[in-house]
Amino acid sequence: MLGAMVMQPTQIRLVDYPTGTPTDETWTLTHLPTRDLQDGEIEIDVQFVSIDPGMKGWISPWRSYIDPIQPGDVMRAFGIGPVTKSASPRYEVGDVVSGFTGVQTTAVVDSRGVRPIDLGLGPAELHMSVLGMTGFTGYFGMLDLGWPEPGQTVLVSAASGAVGSVAAQVAKRQGARVVGIAGGPAKCAYLTDTLGLDAAIDYKAGPVAELLEAVVPSGIDIYFDNVGGETLDAALMQINRKARIIVCGGISQYGDMTTATGPANYLQLISKSATMTGFTMLDYMHRIPEALTDLSAWVEDGSLRHRQHILEGIESFPEGLRMLFRGENHGKLLIRL
Ligand SMILES: NC(=O)c1ccc[n+]([C@@H]2O[C@H](COP(=O)([O-])OP(=O)(O)OC[C@H]3O[C@@H](n4cnc5c(N)ncnc54)[C@H](OP(=O)(O)O)[C@@H]3O)[C@@H](O)[C@H]2O)c1
Numbered sequence: 001m002l003g004a005m006v007m008q009p010t011q012i013r014l015v016d017y018p019t020g021t022p023t024d025e026t027w028t029l030t031h032l033p034t035r036d037l038q039d040g041e042i043e044i045d046v047q048f049v050s051i052d053p054g055m056k057g058w059i060s061p062w063r064s065y066i067d068p069i070q071p072g073d074v075m076r077a078f079g080i081g082p083v084t085k086s087a088s089p090r091y092e093v094g095d096v097v098s099g100f101t102g103v104q105t106t107a108v109v110d111s112r113g114v115r116p117i118d119l120g121l122g123p124a125e126l127h128m129s130v131l132g133m134t135g136f137t138g139y140f141g142m143l144d145l146g147w148p149e150p151g152q153t154v155l156v157s158a159a160s161g162a163v164g165s166v167a168a169q170v171a172k173r174q175g176a177r178v179v180g181i182a183g184g185p186a187k188c189a190y191l192t193d194t195l196g197l198d199a200a201i202d203y204k205a206g207p208v209a210e211l212l213e214a215v216v217p218s219g220i221d222i223y224f225d226n227v228g229g230e231t232l233d234a235a236l237m238q239i240n241r242k243a244r245i246i247v248c249g250g251i252s253q254y255g256d257m258t259t260a261t262g263p264a265n266y267l268q269l270i271s272k273s274a275t276m277t278g279f280t281m282l283d284y285m286h287r288i289p290e291a292l293t294d295l296s297a298w299v300e301d302g303s304l305r306h307r308q309h310i311l312e313g314i315e316s317f318p319e320g321l322r323m324l325f326r327g328e329n330h331g332k333l334l335i336r337l
Helices: 002-007 133-145 162-173 185-194 208-215 229-236 281-300 314-325
Strands: 010-014 027-031 041-045 048-050 078-086 096-100 106-110 114-116 153-156 177-182 199-202 220-225 239-247 275-278 308-312 332-336
Touching: 010 314, 027 314, 078 106, 133 162, 133 220, 133 239, 133 281, 153 162, 162 177, 162 220, 177 185, 177 208, 185 199, 199 208, 208 229, 220 229, 229 239, 308 314, 314 332
Parallel strands: 153 177, 153 220, 177 199, 220 239, 239 275, 308 332
Antiparallel strands: 010 027, 041 078, 041 106, 048 078, 048 332, 078 096, 096 114
8 A cells, every 4th residue: 555655656846826925834745646648748757957047937926938837736847757648640658758746756748848868978867957948048058149259248146046057058158268166276277177157256255246356357248147137237237349248147136036136237238339139949949950069079078067966866856946945956956856
């Protein structure tokens, strides 16, 4: 009897939209069997799920770039795993796929909503990080909107994280001088010693505006923004003429989406003829093969560094999500199910 209980699929469901930081009471753990497959659906044995800052938006009652989930729903998440049942001509049992599986051990999804994974390019956890959505986000955000060149100075915030570490290394490959911002000496040492960035700023060590001025004497040509807030304002004060600010994320503002604060120094955009552009990876889904070709080659030859922070077990989800907002993840945060 106990064995049968353990084998039941397990799900993390939203109880209600949290105000502020999600607590343990925001979630409930259920053990429910999966339903029968309809035409076009597949069942996936989910091996890893991704924990992402954007999840904060998915559990707010307002639409962001995607609809929020509803109370009672399984929490939305990217996942990866082998197909265990198929009612779709697209996939056979044993194929490995990735997409929105939700935070659950077994997922039944529309086969059109997932993409096939080539484990020949790397293990499953890499397809959830540097060879997955966060890697693609750093790649397209930097190359398609930033156009870094030799002689230019590029600033990246949350630079030791999943998206930022790829964006920063891509700019470095293009010959730019790259400065990364991260919280704490260990993450800053990772930026310079492991990722090979030219300088690092520990934004927790003092006012970021003062720290920044000292390391970008020639100003900033590209700012890849993952955090918003005070850091975005500090960067605006250092931009050069024709600078590009790429608004990828604003994690410092995700605490309460209703009170997100815009940059006070935005008038710098006028005097510097600069641009500030928001983007979402969802605009680039059709170009994933391009990114995958480059990123997998750079991972293979060792020139693109990456790290995953892997939590064990579905029960680690509530605390894992809070870790992201405390900066306690070192690399792409994942759960192994
Ligand atoms: N536009 C898109 O399509 C897209 C796609 C994926 C992700 N994103 C965005 O990209 C950003 C990075 O996501 P990720 O998945 O790569 O996460 P991550 O960087 O791996 O982890 C989040 C990091 O953000 C930093 N952070 C947390 N709270 C902060 C605060 N108040 N101020 C400054 N930094 C803070 C922490 O690093 P420190 O220890 O350095 O503070 C934390 O480790 C997020 O804003 C996310 O929403 C956008």
